[in-house]
Amino acid sequence: MSQRHVLGISGGRDSAALAVYMRQTAPELEIEYFFTDTGKELPEVYEFLGRLEGFLGKPILRLNPDRDFDFWLQEYNNFLPSPQTRWCTRQLKIKPFEAWLRPALANGEQINSYVAIRSDEDYREGYVSGQDNLKVHLPFRQAGIDKAGVMEILEAAGLGLPDYYRWRSRSGCTFCFYQQKIEWARLLEEHPDAFEEAKRYEKNALDHGSPFTWSHGESLIELEQPARLAQIKRDHEKRMERLRARRLVNALASDELIDNDEVYGAGKLCITCHK
Template sequence: MHVLGLSGGRDSAALAVWMRDHRPDIDVRYFFTDTGKELPEVYDYLGRLEGFLGKTIEMLNPGRDFDFWLAEYGHFLPSPRTRWCTRQLKIQPFQKWLKPHLDAGVEVHSYVAIRADEPSRSGMIATHPNMHVHFPLREAGLDKASVIGLLENSGLGLPDYYRWRSRSGCTFCFYQQKIEWVRLMREHPDAFEEAKRYEKSAIEHGSPFTWTQNESLEELARPERVAEIERNHEERKAQALARRMPNSLRARITDRTVEQMLADEDSGCLVCHK
């Protein structure tokens, strides 16, 4: 049994395309673990990818949604230090899906989208003797530029949310940059308001966390604060561009390139964003 998890993001999509083109001998089962709180653009891209691959993407539903687990955790929001959302809504449904196969003696090969330019990332570690984890992008020497080129050359392109956001994942992912919260407020105001409601309830229940560090979304949404965030972001972009050594052989630096440089400076969740 061969499985490949899709996040709705760039790297896992590129891995799916690479497997189709380079390992047509393998019957890969593609899956997506649906939290029910994904960006609309993620579902759109999965539909495009499904058509491109000519195969159904299996949707793993955790059965108990974000609201259930939020109540179980005392209405405390997940955070980089307490990532219960990843564990309960991503990892456990995947493990539950595979368990009957592994226990029956089936050899499971899981393909993970870690690139060659990510030496410090290890991916999900196999915890069962019948589980084998592979990193085709790394083994093929494909870095970020190669992944983007692969998707563009295939005609599939990048997910639409990369226009305003650097990663896939839930609408209220706590790994978002503050500028991305501002953009979420503009691109999907209903999702932003839902995130505010979750945060308000969590604070009322004594949660020590807000979605973004050191301020609530109510505070972040104030016009003067939005202007400050946008100004700070432009300054960070200018600094990132200045740090990048000029190289005539390097591809032209675009605004999207600089945005991704800033995103790469921040940590992220490998399970959700790849």
């Protein structure tokens, strides 16, 4: 049976580290790297993809060249995606992946998909295809590689982190609804034009009867008010202080390894977007 090996790159830390790890530990595999582009990624994501391609020595295939977020927003009557209706994950991540591999699977090829779920993420599971000849592998979990291990892999490779990790904890759409309040506040600071675009999408959705706003319980217009922004930043700092106090037992722990999943709880995320 013919074999293919594929690895999805999200533009984030873990999937990039897995690409590096597989190149170093299984150089004999001809791995196809792919990125499902929503058309609404942070500019830092594209810059990091370029750096990663340089290290891997081969291109990362871009899926979704034609049907981006704007196309599917129209298809869904201008209703925003949300944790309750994650049409963005379905239409912009999962379906393009399935369409790409469908001919090979139909021809009976064995597809090996490598997913960057770490050993410290017991609560996460990989994509389940239902196809006998599509096998999902979790190399980090098998090798016992956790978040600190991922950081070590990227540093040793000379890649470091995508620049957005200065202010945001995960990849995905610029205006992903899974962002924390503090990340929306920082998006306003880092990319005000993208924040304004998100506001326009939100207003248009509300005008069309969408029950959802990007951030739970308030619109971006409400969130960007100076008093509200100050409150969000104060609340975030209080959470950080509590986390630092709990971490004092480990003198080796540092703020550099703290991300918002740790501060706010990992919750339920789109595994195809954020790895």
